[in-house]
Amino acid sequence: MTPPRLLLVLAVVTAGCLGSYDEGLLDGYCPPEVLPMIINAEDDVDPAAVTEAMEIWNKAAPSPFFAAGEPAAIGWVEVWHEELPENKLGDAQMAQDADGAIIACQVRLTPWWEADGHTLAHELGHCLGLAHDHTVDSIMHSPPADPSWPLAADIERVIEGCP
Numbered sequence: 001m002t003p004p005r006l007l008l009v010l011a012v013v014t015a016g017c018l019g020s021y022d023e024g025l026l027d028g029y030c031p032p033e034v035l036p037m038i039i040n041a042e043d044d045v046d047p048a049a050v051t052e053a054m055e056i057w058n059k060a061a062p063s064p065f066f067a068a069g070e071p072a073a074i075g076w077v078e079v080w081h082e083e084l085p086e087n088k089l090g091d092a093q094m095a096q097d098a099d100g101a102i103i104a105c106q107v108r109l110t111p112w113w114e115a116d117g118h119t120l121a122h123e124l125g126h127c128l129g130l131a132h133d134h135t136v137d138s139i140m141h142s143p144p145a146d147p148s149w150p151l152a153a154d155i156e157r158v159i160e161g162c163p
């Protein structure tokens, strides 16, 4: 597998999905209108799970948050498999510039978990700037309920995070 693209970043936030992570949105974080999604070309992440995860968000949002992307795009999400510590199913690393705009979000899924769209959709919520939420049926609940969905409040938090 090729290593993930190296980033020059001003800020990186890692959301470990069994860890504690405050409710709400990352400070000053504003995702771009549409986040291009990229699967690491040499990885075996199931494209159907990626499509399902994008649809889980896009159906709930007033306009699509995610689209299949090109590697050259700015402000992208990249997904691949990696052995993760502490029995985590996945995590997300967000890189922001000084204005809080996303540069990139790198999502890692553990190889021993056959990730479905819901696991990935939870990680994509972090890519949108969302922290964990204690509302049980929110996709941002940790550990995730099965199944769980983006709630209106989740969507509002993403949109309200932008000036």
Ligand SMILES: [Zn+2]
Pocket: 015, 016, 017, 018, 122, 123, 126, 132, 142
């Ligand atoms: Zn999480």
